[in-house]
Amino acid sequence: xxxxxxxxxxxxxxxxxxxxxxxxxTITKNNALLAMARxxxxxxSAILEANAVDLEEARKKGIKRSFLDRLxxxxxxxxxxxxxxxxAAALPDPIWEEDYANVRPNGLEIRRVRVPxxxxxxIYEARPNVTAxxxxxxxxxxxxxxxxxxxxxxxxxxxxxxxxxxxxxxxxIPEGAIQLIEQTDRAxxxxxxxxxxxxxxxxxxxxxxxxxxxxxxxxxxxxxxGTGICHTFVDESxxxxxxxxxxxxxxxxxxxxxxxxxxxxxHERVAADFLPLLVKAMxxxxxxxxxxxxxxxxxxxxxxxxxxxxxxxxxxxILSVKVVADIQEAVEHINRYNTGHSETIVxxxxxxxxxxxxxxxxxxxxxxxxxxxxxxxxxxxxxxxGISTQKLHARGPMGLKALTSTKYxxxxxxxxx
Amino acid sequence: xxxxxxxxxxxxxxxxxxxxxxxxxTITKNNALLAMARxxxxxxSAILEANAVDLEEARKKGIKRSFLDRLxxxxxxxxxxxxxxxxAAALPDPIWEEDYANVRPNGLEIRRVRVPxxxxxxIYEARPNVTAxxxxxxxxxxxxxxxxxxxxxxxxxxxxxxxxxxxxxxxxIPEGAIQLIEQTDRAxxxxxxxxxxxxxxxxxxxxxxxxxxxxxxxxxxxxxxGTGICHTFVDESxxxxxxxxxxxxxxxxxxxxxxxxxxxxxHERVAADFLPLLVKAMxxxxxxxxxxxxxxxxxxxxxxxxxxxxxxxxxxxILSVKVVADIQEAVEHINRYNTGHSETIVxxxxxxxxxxxxxxxxxxxxxxxxxxxxxxxxxxxxxxxGISTQKLHARGPMGLKALTSTKYxxxxxxxxx
Numbered sequence: 001x002x003x004x005x006x007x008x009x010x011x012x013x014x015x016x017x018x019x020x021x022x023x024x025x026t027i028t029k030n031n032a033l034l035a036m037a038r039x040x041x042x043x044x045s046a047i048l049e050a051n052a053v054d055l056e057e058a059r060k061k062g063i064k065r066s067f068l069d070r071l072x073x074x075x076x077x078x079x080x081x082x083x084x085x086x087x088a089a090a091l092p093d094p095i096w097e098e099d100y101a102n103v104r105p106n107g108l109e110i111r112r113v114r115v116p117x118x119x120x121x122x123i124y125e126a127r128p129n130v131t132a133x134x135x136x137x138x139x140x141x142x143x144x145x146x147x148x149x150x151x152x153x154x155x156x157x158x159x160x161x162x163x164x165x166x167x168x169x170x171x172x173i174p175e176g177a178i179q180l181i182e183q184t185d186r187a188x189x190x191x192x193x194x195x196x197x198x199x200x201x202x203x204x205x206x207x208x209x210x211x212x213x214x215x216x217x218x219x220x221x222x223x224x225x226g227t228g229i230c231h232t233f234v235d236e237s238x239x240x241x242x243x244x245x246x247x248x249x250x251x252x253x254x255x256x257x258x259x260x261x262x263x264x265x266x267h268e269r270v271a272a273d274f275l276p277l278l279v280k281a282m283x284x285x286x287x288x289x290x291x292x293x294x295x296x297x298x299x300x301x302x303x304x305x306x307x308x309x310x311x312x313x314x315x316x317x318i319l320s321v322k323v324v325a326d327i328q329e330a331v332e333h334i335n336r337y338n339t340g341h342s343e344t345i346v347x348x349x350x351x352x353x354x355x356x357x358x359x360x361x362x363x364x365x366x367x368x369x370x371x372x373x374x375x376x377x378x379x380x381x382x383x384x385x386g387i388s389t390q391k392l393h394a395r396g397p398m399g400l401k402a403l404t405s406t407k408y409x410x411x412x413x414x415x416x417x
Numbered sequence: 418x419x420x421x422x423x424x425x426x427x428x429x430x431x432x433x434x435x436x437x438x439x440x441x442x443t444i445t446k447n448n449a450l451l452a453m454a455r456x457x458x459x460x461x462s463a464i465l466e467a468n469a470v471d472l473e474e475a476r477k478k479g480i481k482r483s484f485l486d487r488l489x490x491x492x493x494x495x496x497x498x499x500x501x502x503x504x505a506a507a508l509p510d511p512i513w514e515e516d517y518a519n520v521r522p523n524g525l526e527i528r529r530v531r532v533p534x535x536x537x538x539x540i541y542e543a544r545p546n547v548t549a550x551x552x553x554x555x556x557x558x559x560x561x562x563x564x565x566x567x568x569x570x571x572x573x574x575x576x577x578x579x580x581x582x583x584x585x586x587x588x589x590i591p592e593g594a595i596q597l598i599e600q601t602d603r604a605x606x607x608x609x610x611x612x613x614x615x616x617x618x619x620x621x622x623x624x625x626x627x628x629x630x631x632x633x634x635x636x637x638x639x640x641x642x643g644t645g646i647c648h649t650f651v652d653e654s655x656x657x658x659x660x661x662x663x664x665x666x667x668x669x670x671x672x673x674x675x676x677x678x679x680x681x682x683x684h685e686r687v688a689a690d691f692l693p694l695l696v697k698a699m700x701x702x703x704x705x706x707x708x709x710x711x712x713x714x715x716x717x718x719x720x721x722x723x724x725x726x727x728x729x730x731x732x733x734x735i736l737s738v739k740v741v742a743d744i745q746e747a748v749e750h751i752n753r754y755n756t757g758h759s760e761t762i763v764x765x766x767x768x769x770x771x772x773x774x775x776x777x778x779x780x781x782x783x784x785x786x787x788x789x790x791x792x793x794x795x796x797x798x799x800x801x802x803g804i805s806t807q808k809l810h811a812r813g814p815m816g817l818k819a820l821t822s823t824k825y826x827x828x829x830x831x832x833x834x
Binding site: 368397 | 436439440519521525527529534535613617618632633636638639640656658659662663665666667670752770774775776778779780781782783784785786787789790795796797807808809810812813814822823824825826827828829830831832833834
């Protein structure tokens, strides 16, 4: 009960702060971002000490290496967080931007302007840099923020959020605008997910289990992010050199991220030429291949892909491979198993490029490029709060605008209906 | 169990149909809309016979007059539904509209285009015309639709949806694109709210109870619509003639709709002049006034407004009235009790007009005009699927674009990251 009261109180403080945050000038917000960047750098030793405690605890628990890498901070990562805040300061302010205007026949002047969402709730896992990124992007878009990071990073997160909240307050941001929930058990998440009156949106970032829980249980509107079962389809007319380069990049350049490829589909007319090239290149990268029966006829010794493989986000150096009869079969397979994230076709056929882009149901659909480009910075948004895999509000890489709503302002001189 | 299976099956058929609906040409969609309009008119006698059964049943149950009026169809209302479909045909097609384009330094060409949401679920109450409107607007925006109307209108809805589905199918719309759930108990709604895999969004239209249930229980993303506790604030500098005209219009022109006023706030410096005018005009309209203590000092015999009144959407000829010390108190009262729908200030002060529009947290914020203008057609959208009172995806009157999502199409020539 004490836990619930504390979180409810934090959410109320955030809501209270948010009421005046749409009135903050761009200058005030940018000065606060720059002050937060300086504070992180000046107090980096305190952050690294806190992080050392988290790391020590995680090592004691025998947590695996890739996880420790995400948790670990050093001078350059702290500098990276500060740079992110300076980049947010340099971005155009989305608030009060007018995106629609119309004078009606009766003289009413209708304008639509961008306004903050209010209070943004972030639920995430081990990366402490998400704490700094989320605070910076929410502030720039005029939102208060309530953060619930993973238990393994709690000491680091407290240090980072504490330093940033203090710097923001001294730069004129309302007290309460930055809230970190210190309880790291699942019950804290359950409390957050009920607070429809105080939190305007919750953005979960992390593994499929976390995201599924939030999407299923939340009474607060959610922006679903992240899980990516991404496909590459090598069409009959593909340039096989391009196809190989794209496949290797999409799978192996960073296998643990959401825009990495999990399944490769290849047209049966080029499978016999392409698969040996793929096997050689992937074995050089230590990537395991699991194939459909036709693949295994063409490549002796390839492991078997089961139904479960088509529906799995490996996040690892494993790739499932399937031979398809034509582009229709490729499209059907992708629309059945994908998570609405990123898909690519390698083809020299205009008709098939158009067909693929029109028929695939996903946030981002590529022709002759790696799915690894699905990223706010690569798209030119200057920053990213996550990649939405849902259809409402925002879809694909989300920049600052995804953290805004709109409001109609109507000016009259006595009109009645 | 049979109930659940039937609804799940309908939702699956809708999803299946939706897969190819983004490829429908504007000509095909418009021809289908015109064919549906003709079919409604040609078979209006069948619709009116079905409606007579619903009306007879409702009368037997002793349902109240205003409800019967919403349920009742006649030749002119059927013609109105047909006209709505012709208007939808005349609107620009939102699908494949490009709203963003950017060529990246590495040569990747990024475009963002509008695509259908997929399957739209509508849950509504007694008005059979919502059935025709929803089918028309969903079809124009390339969506399949699954409808669940109120039990009192089920015979009418079956006639309307049946006629429209048949006309659409013969005009080349995929079979299954229009689904009406024939089970009218609450259990049918509960089944719909779970079908996250098949339904992309649910839009509830109706009373506060229905909307609250959908918002709280749905696993499918929801667009919250409709409940409106709308305010008029008569500022110190108001032109009292304008204020009176706006107040009377906002309260009495159609008291049962969501954009009607429920509470009037008046600045204490003009309360003594304004309230007698208000009392006289409202009594001529048979509108009951309930006031705060200060109101009741100024107007002998006025009823009392309790805390509950400030939070009530009367949907009736009742108005709560409060004297406030200044615009700050007005803004605080509104931001505390409003439902994010429509608010207006009557003022001749530029500073207060600006302050009000910036500080009020609502979908539409007026200066010197009646809140009754919050409507898709009045805003120039040509049609309306509802008025969103939430902040994500769409806010305020929703036209066709609110029924769309977006997709990034990226063209490369071998780029890797």
